[in-house]
Amino acid sequence: MEGSEPKESSSEPQAPSEKKVREPFSRAMKDEPISNEQRLKELWHLLDMLEIEYKKTTDLHTLISSVSESLTMVWKKRDPKSELALKGLLLILEYCLSHVFDGHAVFEVFVTSLGFNTVIFWK
Numbered sequence: 001m002e003g004s005e006p007k008e009s010s011s012e013p014q015a016p017s018e019k020k021v022r023e024p025f026s027r028a029m030k031d032e033p034i035s036n037e038q039r040l041k042e043l044w045h046l047l048d049m050l051e052i053e054y055k056k057t058t059d060l061h062t063l064i065s066s067v068s069e070s071l072t073m074v075w076k077k078r079d080p081k082s083e084l085a086l087k088g089l090l091l092i093l094e095y096c097l098s099h100v101f102d103g104h105a106v107f108e109v110f111v112t113s114l115g116f117n118t119v120i121f122w123k
Helices: 015-019 036-050 060-076 082-098 105-122
Strands: none
Touching: 036 060, 036 082, 060 082, 060 105, 082 105
8 A cells, every 4th residue: 555655745745744753662772872962853843843832952851841741732632733742742751761860850841741641641
């Protein structure tokens, strides 16, 4: 089926940009670690696609703290942009889980932004 519809991405304006977004938790264990710079670029790209306003900072903790709630709000709407917002939330979770020894402040911000939707997110 994939080969029978090669122009599918050209009919949707966001599809080509979406393909640039790495799937969270998709890399093999033998792959190189993901740098914070790469994570920043991925989050910036998703935020731009979602048209979420943010201050373009190079501090990942500051960026996560400032956009977690906005990503959660877009994800909760269950509209076409929800899938992209979910990818953003998963990127943040991936960062939190790979930096557990740096402290729990970012994870606390992440879980707090999910609020009552925490259970739905974990499903």
